[in-house]
Amino acid sequence: MVSKRLAITLNGKPRELPAGATAADLVAEFELTPGRFAVEINKSIVPRSQLAQRLLETGDQVEIIGFVGGG
Amino acid sequence: MIPGDSPLALGPYRFESRLFVGTGKYATHEQMRAAIDASGSTCVTVAVRRIELAGPSLLDHLDLTRIRLLPNTAGCFTAADAVRTCRLAREALGNDLVKLEVLADSETLLPDPIETLAAARELVADDFVVAAYTNDDPVMALRLEDAGVAAVMPLGAPIGSGLGILNPRNIRLIKQRASVPIIVDAGVGTASDVTIAFELGIDGVLLNTGIALAQDPVTMALAMKHAWLAGRAAWLAGRMPAREQASPSSPRGGLIAPGASP
Secondary structure (H helix, E strand, O other): OOOOEEEEEEOOEEEEEEOOOEHHHHHHOOOOOOOOOEEEEOOEEEOHHHOOOOEOOOOOEEEEEEEEEOO | OOOOOOOEEEOOEEEOOOEEEOOOOOOOHHHHHHHHHHHOOOEEEEEEEEOOOOOOOHHHHOOOOOOEEEEEOOOOOOHHHHHHHHHHHHHHHOOOEEEEOOEOOOOOOOEOHHHHHHHHHHHHHOOOEEEEEEOOOHHHHHHHHHHOOOEEEEOOOOOOOOOOOOOHHHHHHHHHHOOOOEEEEOOOOOHHHHHHHHHOOOOEEEEOHHHHOOOOHHHHHHHHHHHHHHHHHHHHHOOOOOOOOOOOOOOOOOOOOOOOOO
């Protein structure tokens, strides 16, 4: 039996995840503080309250943004 | 605050310090924090970027209990990208205040008026409080005001140039005609540039490089604080009329040797 994997793009780079992974699972890897990041999938923002419900699918274009120094 | 002055209002937000500072180009986060403290500013710009690695965020180095963040759209060259960036920033921070900056190209870093106006309209319709970066163009300033922005931010000189206020007549004209606050953004090289800007009657100054790339950024931040206070107080006080001829400050009469010549 072959375990199913997801192939997504995260911040412009290819990324594989176990089938059934949610947006919240992905975010958890980054150890991010609430209020300091946002997630966008296929150019639509996923509100923080919905990250745990959003199942990732092969082909999803995921962006996780934060803040850096700027003027 | 200067007696007789009132806080600067951007939409529902109030700022006693009229100095807005950036968080870019510092050698270390510690130096940035010390410079912001020395400047007295309570509103700082930040850029929105992809998260690369786990680790401390820039925001961990800012006292967010007293500093409001002003996320910018730096790096955006289209209205669509700028709007997308603002929406991401709002989702992250729960903050509707944004600095709209849509540049025409990466060489001049000059603002693109067409894309800026389109983005301003869309953001205002989506309930953002928009501070819009623009050229020192009195016509564009009114267009942005009509679009509903909370502040117009004309450049003093190109971003990062440190050339000062290149067209004071346009900055003054922008302020005279506008109803919304005018914040001079970009071009400040040293403290006197900030004072000159405030003496034109404008409402605020936003700068980054003038502090961050000074030899001693923390001391320059202190200079910028005194500079805005000096310029603002001078504007509120109202300067004396300039005269072509000399006018003695001491009485002409009552001299011990009247009419004596050396």
